[in-house]
Amino acid sequence: TKWLWNFGDGSSSVIANPTHLYDSAGVYDISLIVEDALGCKDTMFVPAAVIAKGPTANFSVGFDAQCTSTTLNLYDSSLNAVQWIWDYGDGESDSIQNAQHTYQVAGQYNVSLTVYDTAGCVSSFSQSVQISVLKNVEAKAYRSDSIGCAPFQVQFRDSSTNADGLIWDFGNGVSSNTSDTTIIYTQPGTYYVTLIALSDSGCHDTTTFSTPIIVNFQPQADFVGDPLEGCIPMDVQFTDLSIADTSTNYYWQSGSNTSTNTDPLFTYGLQGVYDVTLILENRGMCFDTLTKVAYVIVNDSTAPPESPIYSVDVKANDKIEVTWQNSASIDLGAYILLRFNAVTLRYDTVFVDNNPNNISFSLTSSYTDSTVNTLDSIYTYKLSTTDKCGYSLRLRELTAHSSINVEAVALGPNIAVSWNPYGGCNVSGYEMYRKAENETLWNYIRTFDRTTLNYLDTSLTCPIMYYYRIVAKDLCGRLVSANSDTAGARPVIPMPTYELEIVRSTVINNAQVYTEWRIDSLLVPELKGFELFRSTNGSTFHPIKVVPSFQSSYIDNNVDVHNNRYQYMVRALNKCDIAGLMSKRSSSILLKAETADGKVRLRWTPYEKWDTGVKVYVIEQKNRYGVWERVKIVNGNVLEYFD
Structure with missing residues (x-):
């Protein structure tokens, strides 16, 4: 069972x-x-x-979840109870009918209620409660620095707990929601930075840095000085152009001068080139430094050394180029070129260079004096080098340099050449150059030592003008030369007179005029050539050609033999380009034909060349076979014929 x-x-x-x-x-x-x-x-x-009989314990629960805790609401539903004992399961208890308990930690808790009735009977009831606490968030942040100079860069880094989102407020109107952020504060001021951390459950936490961001003013140094160059003692007034506020301190330094004024006045008592430095300081941490290098130039009172003249070089008979060594003085002010005045016995200023900065780094400078006549005078120069304070050597301390003047005098078939020595320094010697009036290039003659100042030229062959130039070499031990002016003379050299015999001028090919003359073979070495002249009117002759001395004929292509009669003369040219006597004239014969009364009338111009005249004229006619046949011989004074 x-x-x-x-x-x-x-x-x-x-x-x-x-x-x-x-x-x-x-x-x-x-x-x-x-x-x-x-x-x-x-x-x-x-x-x-x-x-x-007795009480019956029972209750129901309700939850109120929060970000940091959860509150459990306990609702009593016991029967016949007059006393209540609550056990919350976390070691805490209470003795009220309807209880409320807050749990800080999530978990499984066994909550029990024991009740008593009036007879002391007891009843208990318990149930297991699952407590869930919302994910809490805690805002935390770090920063790289808190005080600096504008523009001030600060790095912010989030280290919040359980944060699903962020809201930064950097105090300067800029916000961000990124974890790591770099902010540049461009303006001075005090900035409070706040971070709000958010969770997906809706929890949030806010933190503000306990000390604010302090951004101080960053000064920017700038200034000008006036004057920037002068002579000792030299006062320079500096004017501040800086961007600064009232808390900015100034520290100036230049040479031995220092100052904390805004616009200091410095006095420089020693020659030199000075840097100027301005340091600005704000609140002991914001600095700016500006140094202007070689900003102030203070010149001394010592005259610069002489800039030696390298050469006084005659470029043309109305131009002299003076070349000198550039000065290395840092306070160079001007070059003053002086020329001796033979009338006043004083030196006159002919050129001033007030801006002698040698930007091309040339070793020399030069000036061309175009107010000279070197054919009549020797010119003497001095160069004064002046510094920017106006100091220079005395005139008598300067070295004078003089031009070379050459003279040429004809002595019969020869020319005597003389010149003055180059003035100013020693030379290694002199070179002589010569050119004839019909030449364009100068020809080297010979070199003389520095003590020789004259020469008799006996190598002349023509009675024409010869010009001479002297070149002084290695002036003052340098590889520099100086030219003289030029001088010319005409030697007296007898020249033979040549008169040529012209043979004939005849028409050839019915289009050209062929002219020939007789040459004495003994004269050919003495001649340069032959010059031909042509005329169409018998009175005016024009040169048409110069042919070599070995040529004894010429074919003139530039003619119209059917309409013009041409007359020619020729003369010899010797090697000196001197022309001989004009030859007697020769002429071409111009033949004209016309028909009248069934006859052909021939007329021709007389041939003019022979002293005895023309004996006869031979008239020829070309037959049908193209062969010329003689048809008539007429007397030399007859100039027409009827066929």
Whole structure:
């Protein structure tokens, strides 16, 4: 036999005669099911079989989840209870009817309620509660620095806990939601920085740096000085052009001068080139330094050394170029070129260079004096070098340099040449150059030592003008030369007179005029050539050609033999380009033909060359075979013929 008891409180038993303890007051129904070995069953149900007096404990729960905790609300639903004892499962308890408890840590908690009735009967009820706390967030941040000079750069880094989002406020109107941010504060001021950290569950936390960002003014140094160059003692007034505020301190330094004034006045007592430095300081941490290098130039009162003249070089008979060595003085002010005046016996200024900066780094400078006549005079120069303070050597301390003047005088077939020595320094010697009036290039003659100042030229061959020039070499031990002016003379050299004999001028090819003359072979070496002249009117002759001395004929292509008669003369040119006597004239014959009364009338111009005249004229006619045949011989004074 089997038994199954149901005690009405959710409990059961399978023994035949059980004992059961009711821990809660109430009215309970009892049922029993009996089953034999054959599986036959019977059920007995007794309603309200047991009435248990006393309290009955029971409660329900509610949750209020927060970012840092969760509050559990406990609602009592016990019966017949007059006293309540709560056990929250975390070591905390309470004795009120409807309780509220806050859990700081999420987890599984067993909450129980024990109640008492007026008779002291007890009832307990418990249930397991799962406590969930929302993900809490804590705002934390770091910064690289907190005080500096504008523009001041600060790096901010987030270190918040459980943050799903960020909101930065940097205090300067700029915000950001990135984790790491770099902010540049461009303006001086005090800035408070706040970070708000956010979680996805809606929790947030705010932190503000305990000390603000302090940005100080950053000064910018600038200045000008006036004057920037002068002579000792020299006062320079400096004017501040800096960007600064009222808390900025000034520190000036230049040479031995220092100052903390805004616009100092410095006095320089020693020659030199000075840097000027201005340091600005604001609140002990914001600095700016400006140094202007070689800004102030203070010149001394010592005259610069002489700039030596290298050469006084005659470039043309009305031009002299004076070349000198550039000065190395740092305070160079001017070059003053002086020329001796033979009338006043004083030196006159002919050129001033007030801006002698040698930007091309040339070793020399030069000036061309175009107010001279070197054919008549020797010119003497001095160069005064002046510094920017006006100091220079005295005139008598300067070295004078003079030009070379050459003279040429004809002595019969020879020319005597003389010149003055170059003035100013020694030379290694002199070179002589010569050119004839019909030459363009100068020809080297010879070199003289420095003590020789004259020469008799006996190598002349023509009675023409010869010009001479002297070149002084290695002036003052340098590879520099100086030219003289030029002088000319005409030697007296007798020249033979040549008169040529012209042979004839004849028309050839019915288009050209062929002229020939007789040459004495003994004269050919003495001649340069022959000059031909032509005329169409018999009175005016024009030169048409110069041919070499070995040529004794000329074909004139530039003619119109059908309409003009041409007359020619020729003369010899010797090697000195001196022309001989003009030859007697020769002429071409111009033939004209016309028809009258069935006849052909021929007329021709007389041939003019022979002193004895023309004996006869031979008239020829070309036959049908192209062969010329003689048709008539007429007397030499006849100039027409009728066929």
